[in-house]
Amino acid sequence: MDNVKQQVLKMIENSKNEIITRVQEIVRYPSVTGEEKDAQAYVSRMLKELSFYVDIWEPTMDEMEINPDFLAARDHFDGSPNVVGVLKGKGGGKSILLNGHVDVVPEGDNDWDDSPWSGKLEDGKIYGRGASDMKGGIIANIMAVKAIIASGIKLKGDVIIESVIGEETGGGGTLSAISRGYKANGAIVSEPTDLQVCPVSMGAMWFRITVKGLAAHAGTSYLGINAISKASKIIQKLDEFEARRVKLKKHELYQHMAVPFAVNIGTIKGGVFPTSVPDEVIIEGRMGVSPDEEIREARKDLEDAVYEVSEKDNWLKEHMPKIEWYGFCISSGGVDRDHAIVKAINDNYKYVKGSEPVVVGTPWGTDAGALNRYGNTPTVIFGPGPGETAHKANEYVEVEKLMEATKVIACTILDWCGYEQ
Amino acid sequence: MDNVKQQVLKMIENSKNEIITRVQEIVRYPSVTGEEKDAQAYVSRMLKELSFYVDIWEPTMDEMEINPDFLAARDHFDGSPNVVGVLKGKGGGKSILLNGHVDVVPEGDNDWDDSPWSGKLEDGKIYGRGASDMKGGIIANIMAVKAIIASGIKLKGDVIIESVIGEETGGGGTLSAISRGYKANGAIVSEPTDLQVCPVSMGAMWFRITVKGLAAHAGTSYLGINAISKASKIIQKLDEFEARRVKLKKHELYQHMAVPFAVNIGTIKGGVFPTSVPDEVIIEGRMGVSPDEEIREARKDLEDAVYEVSEKDNWLKEHMPKIEWYGFCISSGGVDRDHAIVKAINDNYKYVKGSEPVVVGTPWGTDAGALNRYGNTPTVIFGPGPGETAHKANEYVEVEKLMEATKVIACTILDWCGYEQ
Structure with a gap:
């Protein structure tokens, strides 16, 4: 040989x-x-x-x-x-x-x-x-x-x-x-x-979260709902969710990575003018998936995190962010x-x-x-x-x-x- | 007569x-x-x-x-x-x-x-x-x-x-x-x-805040710094700042308004791709100014709020958000x-x-x-x-x-x- x-x-x-x-x-x-x-x-x-x-x-x-x-x-x-x-x-x-x-x-x-x-x-x-x-x-x-x-x-x-x-x-x-x-x-x-x-x-998939607000003139902003402020709550929740995943989704072949299955918010876009209360923000990102994890299970976990923080907000609970899985999903x-x-x-x-x-x-x-x-x-x-x-x-x-x-x-x-x- | x-x-x-x-x-x-x-x-x-x-x-x-x-x-x-x-x-x-x-x-x-x-x-x-x-x-x-x-x-x-x-x-x-x-x-x-x-x-003026991060691939996001996450801290701070202004800047002719001199974040834009850690976010907005308030004084208050929250963050304190007053300022x-x-x-x-x-x-x-x-x-x-x-x-x-x-x-x-x- x-x-x-x-x-x-x-x-x-x-x-x-x-x-x-x-x-x-x-x-x-x-x-x-x-x-x-x-x-x-x-x-x-x-x-x-x-x-x-x-x-x-x-x-x-x-x-x-x-x-x-x-x-x-x-x-x-x-x-x-x-x-x-x-x-x-x-x-x-x-x-x-x-x-x-x-x-x-x-x-x-x-x-x-x-x-x-x-x-x-x-x-x-x-x-x-x-x-x-x-x-x-x-x-x-x-x-x-x-x-x-x-x-x-x-x-x-x-x-x-x-x-x-x-x-x-x-x-x-x-x-x-x-x-x-x-x-x-x-x-x-x-x-x-x-x-x-x-x-x-690892798996990887893309998500898109649409957060709705209510438009108004900035001078009377209290008549509107600022979608950017609401989105900031979702962003901070996703950061917490990622930190929780680091603890829950340990894998022996990913010990070298500080955050193996990251929830990365890649882009954000919202609002049209400084003097208007923005009525929509769109966040796009990529979620890593553990080899031990099913795609559907990972998706549900992220969705639950977004819904959880939204339930605590008077506006969001009535106007739940829309979560889409789009573009890319590799097992x-x-x-x-x-x-x-x-x-x-x-x-x-x-x-x-x-x-x-x-x-x-x-x-x-x-x-x-x-x-x-x-x-x-x-x-x-x-x-x-x-x-x-x-x-x-x-x-x-x-x-x-x-x-x-x-x-x-x-x-x-x-x-x-x-x-x- | x-x-x-x-x-x-x-x-x-x-x-x-x-x-x-x-x-x-x-x-x-x-x-x-x-x-x-x-x-x-x-x-x-x-x-x-x-x-x-x-x-x-x-x-x-x-x-x-x-x-x-x-x-x-x-x-x-x-x-x-x-x-x-x-x-x-x-x-x-x-x-x-x-x-x-x-x-x-x-x-x-x-x-x-x-x-x-x-x-x-x-x-x-x-x-x-x-x-x-x-x-x-x-x-x-x-x-x-x-x-x-x-x-x-x-x-x-x-x-x-x-x-x-x-x-x-x-x-x-x-x-x-x-x-x-x-x-x-x-x-x-x-x-x-x-x-x-x-x-x-009231007065009104526009601001632009640029928050820097550090780019990385989403798979190894921990090697980067997510500018969107950092921006969410600034957004929440500005919301607190606005709430504080409601208490501090009372005016007898604005008692009919819930938030008379609003700090409105009007637009946000950051990142280029779901699979990249975003290295820049730009926020634009409009700040209302009380008739009793000087433009410079109002600007400094907002700047101080942004700097205050940035000082508490290890990345931001070394990469202070840039604040610009641009486009529109009416006394x-x-x-x-x-x-x-x-x-x-x-x-x-x-x-x-x-x-x-x-x-x-x-x-x-x-x-x-x-x-x-x-x-x-x-x-x-x-x-x-x-x-x-x-x-x-x-x-x-x-x-x-x-x-x-x-x-x-x-x-x-x-x-x-x-x-x-």
């Missing part, structure tokens, strides 16, 4: 230039929501060159029904194809699914030192929107399999490589792939965990930290790196939630990118970690699927 | 059609800020027909310096002329100044039943933007003098009729007229008091309720209406503040329009009250200026 792994690791080492080039090339496709097509064609070509059976299709909304809490920040997937490649094994081994999303968040208003789509290599880092989150991970997945194939090794179990769309807008691509039947005995989602091994990912979920797929990654991390991996939960939602909950596929999250650069200017992935992730994933595939030489 | 007054009242009664027509005509000029010129030409023609000496000029910013706290929601007055007419008396009487503003607030998004500039007469009401606030008042001022002239009465004191611009944006027109030397022994501002006699008007001010000009109006209200007037302070700022403070002109506020319809859709003035205001103002002029027949 060691001999085979060493051969594959050497093959990956020899592919370093190709790995770098592949990441640079795929980063140059600006695959923001709705514009994933060209990047997907690129992935599809890579998979076909490796003799994968390649399935390309546009997801449909009815495929989302397997997740009863599904919400997306898009209402269709036209022009946004999923790409899944299947490499059949010889039989007698366990199947593995390697999942990555090709869609990226917009480049943003922030100051990039270079074009967000440059793919520039500098000081051992490849820059660009998606380099870390998570085109680096997609290339690691594919290049791990390529090294195995190039080493003349025949895997016993099937390998499924997924390049999905729609993760940044709610996880529609992976749900569609599950609905289409793509499941496996184990899976790796190579999101930017910075080589930490993550058996679980939490995971496997036990002693699960075989976690052990396989851990062992090979040690084999490649010579040290113990850090094992924690992810600070954001990933498609692992859906794979675990709705795909019946035990899934771990492990990838090369640094999470801190994701969604920001000057996003990058380090070449060294890209190489290490590719190696760990390749060795994990060998152990998991079994092989013949 | 009664004989003379009866003659003038009869003349006004006979002018009812003209009064209605004049209000309709002047309402049809959409004299929003920057577009006052045509309405002013109309006023100017009326004054010239009555043989007034007419002064027309565009105010300049240096004329505002008489009010050290001046702030305006406009940075020049080009194309926005003031019109002042002077009718010299025979001598030996007191002078009177009749002030009105020709600028109106925008028609707004609200649903008008008819065009905002229709001047429609229906069920004894004349409709249109400015009908109440305060073109009805301007016509009452002019028609009161016209009735006196038409009755063949020679006044002893001078009459100054001002049709100013810029009241709705901070009072620049009246300040300019004061700087130009227009002062008198007494004045009436015919703002829409609904025939209440107002010896004082409070007034005369004693026993002042001769108030008595003159009160007596003639009783003479015309047969009942005691209601004597209170205005719920908004008026140009009376500047006339009293910077113009050394004892000024009372009294006019026909209903304040509730001002700045709203379907603004109107009642013909009956228009007639009564004209009569009360005419009789007051007779008493104040003295006359020869």
